[in-house]
Amino acid sequence: MPMPRSPRRRSLAAAALLLLPAAARAQVVRGTVLDVGDRAVPGVVVTLLDASSAVAARALSDERGAYRLLAPGPGTYRVHTLRIGFRPVTSAPVTLAAGEELTRRLVLTGVALALDTVRVADRAACRVGSDTATATFALWEQARGALTATQLTAATRSLGATIITYDRVLDPDGRRMRDQSLAARFGYVVQPWKELSADSLHRLGFVVSDADGSTTYHAPGLEALLSATFLTDHCFRLARSRDPSRIGIAFEPVPARRKADIRGTIWLDRKTSELRDLEFGYVNVSEVQRDRAGGAIQFVRMKDGAWAVSRWSIAMPELEPALPYSMRGAAQPRVAAIRVAGGELALATLGRDTVWASTPLVVVGSVLDSATNAPIADARVALLGTRHEARTDTAGRFRVEGVIPGEYTVEVHTPALDSLVAAQRVTVTLAEGAPPVRVRVASPVRVLAMLCGATTLRPSDGVVFGTVAAAGDTAVPRGVRVIAEWTERAAEDSAARVRWREAPSDAQGTFRLCGLPRATPLVLRAAGGDLGADPVPVTIGVGDRVARARLVLDRRADRGAMFRGVVLDDATLRPIAGAEVAMPEIARRVSTDERGAFRMTDVPAGEHRVLVRFPGFRAIDARLPFAPNGTTDRRIFLTLEPAR
Structure with missing residues (x-):
């Protein structure tokens, strides 16, 4: 799609070009392209010419030379090759009947064209002699073969591609980068920018x-x-390069x-006659546009013979008007930036x-x-x-x-994060010219706070991470709740209270229990549906988190x-902390916490007497049934003793 435009801003029409191959017809010419050594030649542009020498069909030979x-x-028709x-x-004429399929074996018998002997003479464009015109035409035929092959590769959309795009803003001199955005996308090898038709470019x-x-x-x-329009609108001549290995068509x-x-x-x-790149600038424009705008396109031949655009860029001056010069009386634009x-x-x-694959990168960065x-x-x-x-x-x-450009997830492990079974991940786009990678890693305390929430994790608290699994089954058990229990005393002579924390396991079977005491024996239990786990003892070390x-x-x-539940005041519905919940027949008792909640595990299956009491309230004495591996939830309401 065209890039966003704003007043007095310059833009490039840039989007993927969709070229559709010609629809199938019943008449077919197929075959292989070979060299004089009977070896398959991939990447040959094979064209079907009709009686008027117009192009009727085109194809690109594959790695087996087939077309x-x-x-x-x-x-x-005649079959014409470009490579x-x-x-x-060009083959001899062949006659195709309706629905007929012919096979033609094409042999590139011509001597490979070498350009290292072509001499370049300084001649004015559009005023060249016949010798220079012949050399220019021969050179253009080589370039046209690669350009056509590139167009055919884009049209078939047969090659998957990872493409990196960028948008950079440079200072007016084009020497310092002010801003840059990078993006990676995955799709097909196509022409990476949207183009106007040759007739539209001629007209507009x-x-x-x-x-x-x-x-x-x-x-x-x-x-x-x-296009023929481009040939008509332009003059061509041979061009000399400072690099003696290259020769150009200007x-x-x-x-x-x-x-x-x-x-x-x-x-x-x-030496190879292969197309390398195209450099261009703009003419018949303002002086600033002529000097600052322009672009480059690089081409590559792949190992299967296909061609593609490997790199492309275009520089566009962003202009803004300056104050009028007093001597000239007219506003003069100035370059604000180069995009x-x-x-x-x-x-x-x-x-x-x-x-x-493009040239591998050397990626540098810091943690x-x-x-x-x-x-x-x-x-x-x-x-x-x-790897x-x-x-x-x-x-x-x-x-x-040795990194191929693209979008990656960078995972960072530090000794501190390893102790938490955690890692830092960031997504980055790596490309030539990209800034160094910087990964900012949170401290273990901050990681724990993010995982548990700052309100539930005190500096003295620890965390238990773990996994749940079903015996003899690779499937992750669902609906599992993990409980950590421990006993604590407010003072030496006070009664012991059972405390606990509870958390669910996730879809991967992992869990975390936050806000647990350190240097205190913990017992972990897990249950879900008809599944249960034997108690697992755990202690978080004094120096560990x-x-x-x-x-x-x-x-x-x-x-x-x-057996779990909550004890409430029947009149106010407020929780009662410190209420005793006991099962005298099995000598089990717990106290409710500040929320009035209680929990009792490993209750033997069967019916048991349950006694709930708190000073100043009438006690509740009842019998309740308990199923194996089951959970019994109760909301228990205590009523105040009447005043005497």
Whole structure:
């Protein structure tokens, strides 16, 4: 989609281009493309030409050299090939009847075209001799083959892709980056920007000023570059490069053209004749636009012979008017910033096979304490889903080599987080030019506070993390509640009180119990449905904040029941703290907490006498049934003794 525009801001129309392959027809020409050594040649643009030499169908040979052309109807056709490094080949005419399928074996018998002997002479564009014109045409045929192959690869949408896009804002000199945003997306290898048709570019130009004061810059698309209109609107000549391994085709608008247009150079490798990149700028525009706006497109041939745009960028000056010069009397625009939009193809895949990957990155970064900003040493930094990991040094810095650009989840383990069975995760987009990765890790105390809530975790409290599992079953048991119980005394001579904390397990079978005392024996129990677990003893050390436990549940019928509830004042409905809940027949008793709640575990199955009392209230004495592995919940109301 076009980038957002604002008054006097410059934009690039940038979106994925959807090209659909031609619909299937009954007439087919198929076959393979081979070299003189009888080896398959992938990445050959195979074109079906009709009797008037118009293109009727196109295809790209695959890694086996196979191609398939769908003719629009019966008739006489010729098959034409274009392949970087080989001279074009045109077959003898073939006649296709309605519904017929022919097989043609194409052999690239021409000698591979070498460009390292082509000489470049300084000639004015559109005024070249026949010798230079011939060399320019030969060079253009090589470039056209790669451009067409790139267009066909985008049209088939057969290659999966990881694409990194960026939007950067530079200072007016273009030397310092003010801001940058990166994004990764996954899709297909396509042309990464939306293009106008060749006729629209001819009519409107490559730079369009809109009514709202904004300006849209258009990059040259594959369709435009391959069109007859582009050839008509531009002059071509050979170009010399400072790099002796490259040779170029320079292009610029014909002298009569007045619309905003582009000029630039298509660069090829002298030895392999392969297309490398395209550089362009804008002409017939303002001086600022001519000097500051422009772009570059890089191409790559993959191992299966397909071609794609590997990198692209366009620089756009953002202008704002300055105060009028007193001597000139007219407002002069000035450059407020340079906006650069672009991206790169990070990875291309065909099924599970990687057919191309960009140059690996060296990722550097640091791990810091989120509260103090102090570096954290000996932290393990890993990119999830890969084998890449590193350790931080004493300055908290790390370095990871060989990373393919893309979006990753960075997982950081520190010694402190390991003690909590925790890790810090952040999602980052890694690409060339991206800033160093900085991961700010919360302290263990803060992590515990985030997990438990600051109101439930005191500095003296500890936490038990753990898992629940069902014996003999890989499925995670659901609806399990885990209880931690302990005994405490307010004073040496006071009665012991049973305290507890309760928490549910999650969908992964993990649980955490917060607000537990340290250096105190704890008993963990778990129950859910008809499942129960044997008690597990746990103690959180004096110098520790965390302990871990694993509880295994089964369906044993002889496991005791749970009795829990709350004791309330019948008149006010307020909880009664310190009420005694006893089962005299089995010598069990507990006291209610500040919320009036009580809990009694491992109650033998059967019917038992229950006695509930508190000074000043009438006692309740009743018998209640308890089922094996069951839970009995009661709300118990005590009534005040009448005044005497």
